[in-house]
Amino acid sequence: MKKTPLYEEHIKLNGRMVDFADFKMPVQYSSIINEVKGVRESVGIFDVSHMGEIEISGSYALNFVNWITTNDASILKLWQVQYTTMLYPEGGIVDDLLVYRLPDSYLLVVNATNREKDFNWIINNKRGNVDIEDRGDDYFQIAVQGPLTLDVIKRITLKDPSDLPFYWAKEEFISGNKVLISRTGYTGEDGFEIYGDSPLGMKIWDIVMDAGETINTHIVPCGLGARDILRLEVGYCLYGNDITKETTPLEAGLSWLVKMNKGDFIGKESLIKQEEEGFGRKLIGMRLESKSIPRHGYPIYKEGEKIGEITSGTHSPTLNYPIAMGYVEKPFHKKGTKLEIEIRKKMIEGEVVSLPFWKNGSIKR
């Protein structure tokens, strides 16, 4: 098992450590519910150094990134960030990721669980004059998320980052240390993600925490448990659950990440075919009437017939009712459709609702 640069911090904070994607990671520190609440109402801080970073440089870098991803990287301005997917030729998803356009390269930030797979995939599909470097161990990554995040971050950066738009990044200095900050996150709240050289991780974490104390803003350390609920409450997909090798971006409601008119990319033909022929299932959001919690793998029924499966589910602490995402056969994906979910041999009624479940986040679009 590997440790992130923040490992000692988690131990100091009494984090409950679990094995996740080859790393020892905190699943929670105090209580998952309190951590979620901290992010929705104030500020939460997450060690996300387990995420992978792959750097693509060279004269063909842009063309290559556009070849392996579905979104159009050519529209990115310097320091702009883009959410995208990488596909298999068959149209299934290799990973969902962020692409940062940096001065001399494109930085791909990939899921922790897919680091090795993605790197190998990219290497095996290499085209043209590009350098592909696995930078995953070189960087720490800290996410600071919540409606009051800006108050904290502007105290520690050299320049006020208030004007940094959603999905833009910039180079910054925190106590003289060079970092990359971006207005991004996985919670539906306003927030920043901070990247820098791994040995600086602990120091930057402490500086953020101290800044919170100075301005009397409570910053709650959050583990993987809270991170999973926060993303689910705003309907963000989790690779391995809601999107996999077996699902396409069209089925997952991620067609906004696919730019058919940008030129060729891996998986394009399969998606065109799927668009033309149509497809039978769709990823939907569901709200349950009971208090039982729907979980990954639970079957979904319509009038006694199985029509789908839950991919992610939880009790939403923010909304105070159970929520779930899952694939269902058409036409049962339509908003308002009543469905049943089998939870420990009982049929529990649910209703298809629009995503995100939690619509009042502080995110700046």
Next chain:
Amino acid sequence: MEILEELLYSKDHEWARQENGEVIEGITDYAQSELSDIVYIELPEEGIEVRKGEAIGTIEAVKTVSDLCAVLSGTIIEVNKELEDHPELINKDPYDAGWIVRIKVGDPEELGTLMEASEYKDLISME
């Protein structure tokens, strides 16, 4: 981790408090801490007969779900209805306000199969 001397314990991490031929059952401090963030509990009906070790309810925590097993055989004579609206009482106060059911003991000899506090302490130190 709090373990009360005066209680008896099961290997499934339930505790039993004896009171005139009845036992009050709950889950231990260790169990609530492992589950953490309990958000819903499905309680058994009052009046039903249960056998020791049988699943009589379900405890839903944010990250996981766990069966509640009968600590002894007998009849469920009362359930803690407070838990329907406040399941978090099990996290906050597992040995008192977070009690779950009251059982009229069917077979007093079964009490001998439960663990004393010291044995239970050994059990969780191994987990």
